[in-house]
Amino acid sequence: MLNFEYKNQTEILFGKGQASQITSRLPKDAKVLLAYGGGSIKKNGVYNDVMASLEGMTVVEFSGIEPNPSFETLIQALPLIKAHNIDFILAVGGGSVIDGAKFIAAAALFEGDPWDILAKGAPFDKALPLGAVLTLPATGSESNGNSVVTKRATQQKLAFGNPVVQPKFAVLDPVYTFTLPEKQISNGVVDAFVHVIEQYLTYPVNAPIQDGFAETIMRTLIDQGPKALSQPDDYDTRANVMWSATMALNGLIGQGVPQDWATHMIGHELTALYGLDHAQTLAIVLPSLMQIQAAQKHQKILQLGRQVFGLTADSDEQLVTQTIAATRQFFEKMGIKTRISEYDLPQQSVDEIMQKLQENGRDSLGEHGDISLDVSKKILEHAY
Ligand code: NZQ
Ligand code: ZN
Numbered sequence: 518m519l520n521f522e523y524k525n526q527t528e529i530l531f532g533k534g535q536a537s538q539i540t541s542r543l544p545k546d547a548k549v550l551l552a553y554g555g556g557s558i559k560k561n562g563v564y565n566d567v568m569a570s571l572e573g574m575t576v577v578e579f580s581g582i583e584p585n586p587s588f589e590t591l592i593q594a595l596p597l598i599k600a601h602n603i604d605f606i607l608a609v610g611g612g613s614v615i616d617g618a619k620f621i622a623a624a625a626l627f628e629g630d631p632w633d634i635l636a637k638g639a640p641f642d643k644a645l646p647l648g649a650v651l652t653l654p655a656t657g658s659e660s661n662g663n664s665v666v667t668k669r670a671t672q673q674k675l676a677f678g679n680p681v682v683q684p685k686f687a688v689l690d691p692v693y694t695f696t697l698p699e700k701q702i703s704n705g706v707v708d709a710f711v712h713v714i715e716q717y718l719t720y721p722v723n724a725p726i727q728d729g730f731a732e733t734i735m736r737t738l739i740d741q742g743p744k745a746l747s748q749p750d751d752y753d754t755r756a757n758v759m760w761s762a763t764m765a766l767n768g769l770i771g772q773g774v775p776q777d778w779a780t781h782m783i784g785h786e787l788t789a790l791y792g793l794d795h796a797q798t799l800a801i802v803l804p805s806l807m808q809i810q811a812a813q814k815h816q817k818i819l820q821l822g823r824q825v826f827g828l829t830a831d832s833d834e835q836l837v838t839q840t841i842a843a844t845r846q847f848f849e850k851m852g853i854k855t856r857i858s859e860y861d862l863p864q865q866s867v868d869e870i871m872q873k874l875q876e877n878g879r880d881s882l883g884e885h886g887d888i889s890l891d892v893s894k895k896i897l898e899h900a901y
Contacts, residue, residue: 518723518724518727518773518774519773519774520773521772523768525660525683525767525768525769526680526683526685527659527660527683527684527685527686527687528542528686528687529660529686529687529689529763530542530687530688531689531690531759531760532689532690532691532756533690533691533692533752534690535689535690536563536567536570537566537570538688539567539570539607539686539688540570540572540574542648542686543574543605543648544605544646546574546575547574547575547604548574548575548601548602548604548605549574549576549577549603549605549606549607550577550578550579550594550597550598550601550603550606550607550621551571551576551577551579551607552579552580552594552606552608552610552614552617552621553578553579553582553608553609553610554580554581554582554583554610554613554614555580555581555583556580557610558609558610558652560696561693561695563609563650563693564609567607567609567650571607575601577597577601577603579593579597579621582610582613582617582618583613584611584794585613585665585667585788585792585795586613586614586616586617586620586665587666587667587668588620588632588635588666588667588668589669590617591620591621591624591666592624592631594621594625595621595624595625595631598621603625603645604645605647605648606618606622606646606647606648607648607649607650608647608648608649608684609650609652610650610651610652610653611651611652611653611655611656612655612656612657612658612795615649615651615656615658615684616656616658616663616665616666617664617666618647619658619663619664619682620635620664620666620677620682621645622644622645622646622682623641623644623677623679623681623682625644625645626641626643626644627639627641634677635666635673635677636673641679641681642681643681644679644681644682646685647684647685648685648686648687648688649684649686649688650687650688650690650693651687651688651690651693651763652693652694652697654689654694654705654709654755654759654761654762654763655701655705655706655708655709655796656708656712656762656766657712657763657765657766657767658766659684659687659689660683660684660687660763660767661678661683661766661767661768662679662680662681662682662683663678663766664676664677664678664682665785667788667789672789672790672873673789673877674785674788674789675877676785687763689759689760689763691752691755691756691758691759692752692755694755694759695749695750695755699852700794700852702742702745702746702749702758703742703746703796703851703852703853704794704796705758706738706742706745706758706762706851707796707848707853708762708795708799709738709758709761709762709765709766710738710739710742710847711780711781711799711803712762712765712766713734713735713738713765713770714777714780714821715776715777715778715780715781716731716771716776716777717731717732717735717774717821718777718807718817718821719774719775719776719777719817719884720813720814720816720884721816721817721820722773722774722775724773724774727770727771727772727773728774728820730764730769730770731770732824732825734764734765735821735825736825737757737761738758739825739826741757741758741761742758742847742850742851743850743851746851746852775884776884777882777883777884778883779806779882779883779888779893780799780802780803780806781799782874782879782882783798783802783806783870783879783882783893783896783897784798784799784801784802786870786873786874786877786879787801787802787857787870789873790866790869790870790873791860791866793860796853797853797854797860800848800854800855801855801856801857801860801900802897804844804845804855804900805897805900806888807840807844808841809892809895809896810883811837811841813883813884813885815833815837818836818840819833819836819837819840821840821844822836822837822839822840822843823836826839826843828840828843855900856900857897857900857901864901867894867898867901871890871893871894874893875890879893
């Protein structure tokens with residue numbers, strides 16, 4: 518096992534009605550920026566619950582944070598923060614809203630051009646404190662310090678991570694997910710599954726705790742994901758999906774083990790260029806990446822096949838093939854297509870994605886840093 522230092526500062530408020538606790542977790546006399554997206558929270562009652570909890574407090578609203586939040590939109594919050602002396606941000610929504618709120622929290626106290634946080638990895642050690650009310654289980658953003666922001670002008674989708682933007686608390690009420698369109702449930706389950714894979718499907722380092730937790734999360738998603746689609750108002754299923762997605766990327770299973778993240782890095786370029794949903798890009802890239810990197814990931818692919826998909830085969834070679842097929846089938850069962858060509862993109866899109874990977878310096882991805890641009894090209898050609 519590798520060395521690690523681990524602390525998760527996010528207090529989880531899980532279950533029905535937990536939004537009523539928000540006020541008790543805010544600083545006294547807080548001036549709150551309520552950040553949200555395109556308005557789903559107004560249709561499903563989440564907005565009312567949150568506002569009821571904030572009654573009597575100063576609340577300034579900032580809405581319109583779009584899926585794959587844009588730098589251009591987010592910086593519009595900065596003058597509001599100044600004008601109203603905002604000292605706490607409450608993000609209500611999915612990963613995009615929470616990621617957007619994290620960027621706003623950092624940008625508000627950043628000296629210099631806030632885009633440098635993403636483009637240059639500019640360091641910072643302060644941000645406005647924030648909390649989250651999660652409405653879409655997927656990204657784990659509610660209890661990690663990561664954020665992904667897109668600059669529309671240059672079609673760049675870039676990430677940053679810093680513990681100072683990790684939410685102080687997160688409300689996880691599974692009831693809030695009942696109104697999710699089917700597509701967003703599919704996206705969330707696949708995203709969470711791939712988060713586990715990025716921290717698991719590398720090479721063994723004798724870490725049975727991390728492996729066992731990771732396998733349990735994946736088995737839960739494989740079992741509960743399809744049920745969340747077929748029985749949309751089953752509370753327990755939604756609760757299990759929600760907790761799986763949080764556990765998948767709250768830092769726990771990734772401690773002391775190698776991590777990959779190549780699928781995410783390549784996937785971000787597909788979203789930046791063509792607007793594909795984040796999870797769609799992962800479903801495209803991962804099965805092909807497993808195929809092309811099968812030798813490097815051999816032991817862990819076998820372990821995934823046996824422990825997660827319950828597969829047996831006459832030879833290791835067969836088991837690898839079956840495990841990759843099972844992964845692809847799971848994404849398809851969740852209703853997500855796994856080939857670039859199925860999204861009506863022409864063959865030349867492979868070259869366009871390659872161009873972006875090159876521009877963004879993604880020439881040594883993966884747990885060994887051996888996914889060069891040539892290897893990425895093979896993965897994309899295989900995925901077409
Ligand atoms: O904008 P509103 O009106 O809220 O509608 C949203 C949005 O249109 C809707 N929605 C959310 N909750 C709902 C609902 N509709 C009905 N009922 C509800 N309860 O769903 C749509 C998609 O929301 P979005 O937040 O974009 O989805 P998701 O949570 O999948 O977030 C995706 C973003 O997170 C980033 C992705 O790259 C992408 O930008 N990621 C963030 C990570 C992190 N911070 O750790 C890690 C991930 O790998 C990922 O990269
Ligand atoms: Zn993801």
